[in-house]
Amino acid sequence: MKSLVSIIDYGMGNLYSIKCALDEVGINSIITRDSTIIKNSKAIIIPGVGSFSNAMKKIKFLKIDNIIMQHHFEKKIIFGICLGMQLLFDKSYEGKVTNGLGIIKGNVLKFKTNKVYKKSFNVGWKKIEIENKNKNKNNLLSKKDNYMYFIHSFYVKPSDNKIITSKSIFNGQKFVSSIKNGHVYGFQFHPEKSSKIGLDIYKCLKKILNK
Amino acid sequence: MIRIIPKLDIKNENLVKGIHLEGLRALGDPEYFAEHYYLNGADELIYHDVVASLYDRTSTLPLIEKTSKKTFVPLIVGGGIKNLKQIEKILKSGADRIFINTAAINNNKLVKNIIKEFGASTLVVSVEVVRNKKNYYCRKDFGREETDIEFINWCKNLQDIGVVELLVTSIDKDGTGEGFDLDIAEKLQKFIEIDYILNGGFSKLDHFLNVLNTCKPSGFAIGSALHYNVLKHKINSKKFDGNFEFLKTKKKFNNFSKLSIHDIKKFLNKKKSIEFRKI
Numbered sequence: 130m131k132s133l134v135s136i137i138d139y140g141m142g143n144l145y146s147i148k149c150a151l152d153e154v155g156i157n158s159i160i161t162r163d164s165t166i167i168k169n170s171k172a173i174i175i176p177g178v179g180s181f182s183n184a185m186k187k188i189k190f191l192k193i194d195n196i197i198m199q200h201h202f203e204k205k206i207i208f209g210i211c212l213g214m215q216l217l218f219d220k221s222y223e224g225k226v227t228n229g230l231g232i233i234k235g236n237v238l239k240f241k242t243n244k245v246y247k248k249s250f251n252v253g254w255k256k257i258e259i260e261n262k263n264k265n266k267n268n269l270l271s272k273k274d275n276y277m278y279f280i281h282s283f284y285v286k287p288s289d290n291k292i293i294t295s296k297s298i299f300n301g302q303k304f305v306s307s308i309k310n311g312h313v314y315g316f317q318f319h320p321e322k323s324s325k326i327g328l329d330i331y332k333c334l335k336k337i338l339n340k
Numbered sequence: 341m342i343r344i345i346p347k348l349d350i351k352n353e354n355l356v357k358g359i360h361l362e363g364l365r366a367l368g369d370p371e372y373f374a375e376h377y378y379l380n381g382a383d384e385l386i387y388h389d390v391v392a393s394l395y396d397r398t399s400t401l402p403l404i405e406k407t408s409k410k411t412f413v414p415l416i417v418g419g420g421i422k423n424l425k426q427i428e429k430i431l432k433s434g435a436d437r438i439f440i441n442t443a444a445i446n447n448n449k450l451v452k453n454i455i456k457e458f459g460a461s462t463l464v465v466s467v468e469v470v471r472n473k474k475n476y477y478c479r480k481d482f483g484r485e486e487t488d489i490e491f492i493n494w495c496k497n498l499q500d501i502g503v504v505e506l507l508v509t510s511i512d513k514d515g516t517g518e519g520f521d522l523d524i525a526e527k528l529q530k531f532i533e534i535d536y537i538l539n540g541g542f543s544k545l546d547h548f549l550n551v552l553n554t555c556k557p558s559g560f561a562i563g564s565a566l567h568y569n570v571l572k573h574k575i576n577s578k579k580f581d582g583n584f585e586f587l588k589t590k591k592k593f594n595n596f597s598k599l600s601i602h603d604i605k606k607f608l609n610k611k612k613s614i615e616f617r618k619i
Contacts, residue, residue: 145434149408178436179459247533250461250504253558254341254383254617276341276617278414280436280461322414322436324378324619 134158134338135170137197139187142176142213143321150321154331156338167196171338172205177212181221181237181283184212185229194230201232207313208334214308214315215285223283232313235287246300250282257295257306257318268294268309269333275326277306277318284317341615342608343383343559344601346566347539348373349390350400350419356390357564359515361468361483364390367567371406376570378411380601381619385415386439386507386561390482392420401433408434416464416507419482423450424457431458439507441466442480444498445487455502464537465498466507467491469524476524483511491524492531505535507561513541515564517596520551529555537561544597545607552612562604569598 134156136147144160151158158174159166167173175197177184188194201207209217218229221237229237240249254276259268279297284304287293297306297317308315314334320327348370349356355373356364367373374385387407389400404417417430418439427438444451444465454463468479469491476491495506508528510521520541528536535558538551543565551557605616 143431143434143436145405145432146408146436149434150412152409153412178462179457248504248535250535252461252505252535253343280414282461319414319436321412324381324412324617326617328412 133166133170134172134174135167136160136174136176137167137193138162139184139191139193141179141184141187142211143178143319144176146319146321147174147176147210150328150331154328154335156331156335162191162193164192164196167193168199170205172208172334173197173200174208174210175213175216176210177216178280179212181212181215181223181229182225182227184216185227188216188230197230198232201313204312206334206337207232209313209315210321211281211317211319214317215283217313217315218285218287221283233285233287233292233308233310233315234289235285237283237285239283240300240304241302242300248300251279251299253279254323255279255297255299255306255318257297259295260293261291267333267337268307269314269330269337270295270307271326271329277316277320277323277327279306279318281317285315341383341617342557343537344381344604345384345386345416345537345559345561346373346377346382346601347386347388347561347563348567349388349563350403351389351391353403355567357515357567360511361390361509361514367571370403371410373567373570374407375410377566377601378413379619381605381617382413382601383617384413384559385411387415387417387419387435388439388482389417389419401429404430404433404435418464418466422447424453427454427458427462431462437462437464439464439466441468441478442485445478445480445489445494448501451498451501451503460502460504463503464505464507465503466509467495467498468509468511469521470511471521471523476527479511483514492527495528495532495536499532499534503534505537505558506532507537507539509561510540514539516541517543517564519543519547522550522554525551525555525557528557535559539563545599545604548604548608549611565596565599566601568596569600572598 320330355370417435537559539561608614
């Protein structure tokens with residue numbers, strides 16, 4: 130049971146889809162909010178769909194923030210997906226300014242709209258361009274530029290550019306689509322919904338877990 | 341990139357397809373079709389429980405769970421959804437987004453509540469449109485019930501309250517293979533700023549040319565043309581209740597080019613320089 134991955138259930142997000150993807154690549158995982166199970170797991174996945182402040186409220190109410198921080202101090206793998214990645218940052222400007230977990234330095238901002246680009250939601254498949262390929266080994270991304278599935282209206286802006294592992298373009302602007310800082314991984318897109326290319330990310334995770 | 345989205349209409353656990361949303365023919369096991377489409381490059385999948393609003397139930401949960409184990413692209417589920425509790429269950433079963441039509445018309449507050457609770461991107465509002473002389477009106481209950489709601493006014497209303505994507509079905513074109521409804525496409529392009537998926541009428545590749553000269557949809561929902569292509573290769577019918585006469589007679593689906601998703605994407609790339617992701 131050493132490589133057990135906890136998919137953190139704080140009441141938001143596509144937990145079951147992530148579980149299915151992990152099953153598919155052969156990673157032993159559980160959807161849970163039980164602190165003992167989470168503490169004993171080798172990696173945690175923080176999912177999330179919905180509003181930042183709502184998510185932080187639920188995480189704090191369930192006291193899951195403490196468990197995540199403990200996991201972080203022990204340098205065990207943290208995997209944030211979509212809103213789950215955004216929660217790792219210092220603060221978000223979604224609605225009223227809300228503090229996040231502060232594991233990654235930087236902020237969460239809303240896509241700007243203008244006369245040409247009227248949509249504020251990025252829904253659909255976008256290419257990711259790999260960044261900092263040499264500095265960031267084990268970024269879990271394959272070398273090719275590939276399409277991934279996105280569904281969000283906020284994006285992250287890390288203070289440290291070196292942690293960026295890929296960027297994508299929406300409304301004519303480049304934004305950060307994935308990060309890696311040591312044992313912390315973040316993906317703005319949904320690997321579990323990005324077809325075989327997305328599943329490859331979980332396969333890479335499996336290799337790291339088996340090391 | 342424009343998403344190519346197979347739309348699977350489901351009745352009593354069978355994949356079905358009708359004409360003008362009527363005369364539903366049973367085509368087989370939806371899970372089989374969904375997996376086939378996933379492997380063939382579908383960008384998203386739609387499950388539509390077409391009798392759910394008639395019988396006041398959602399029976400698709402086990403199907404959603406099974407499908408999530410085999411397909412790793414987003415799944416949009418709709419049909420008969422009336423409240424937040426149902427949505428929670430559907431999402432927990434593995435769906436990524438849901439769509440509503442009847443409930444949005446009957447209860448305007450529901451749309452706002454869904455957006456507040458699950459986020460705007462989780463909701464797609466389905467708009468089923470029928471032409472009456474020169475005007476277009478919305479229908480409820482999978483095209484069974486008329487309303488006096490003018491189609492574009494309704495779309496604008498949905499846009500104003502924060503909906504980010506529509507699924508627009510032309511009932512007149514549905515299942516006919518006559519091509520997309522260009523009037524609807526033109527109106528959407530002129531008046532609507534949010535994303536919309538076009539549905540109804542597609543049967544051959546050239547149908548994309550006119551419609552893409554008229555509007556820029558976020559996706560095309562396709563039923564018959566894809567389903568009949570799969571059937572060409574394999575008749576996969578389970579012993580469920582349903583009208584299987586159509587399959588037994590092995591009628592040829594003459595109106596329809598039998599197309600795979602890959603054929604469609606290659607065509608769009610060649611003729612319209614629309615990017616597509618390799619699988």
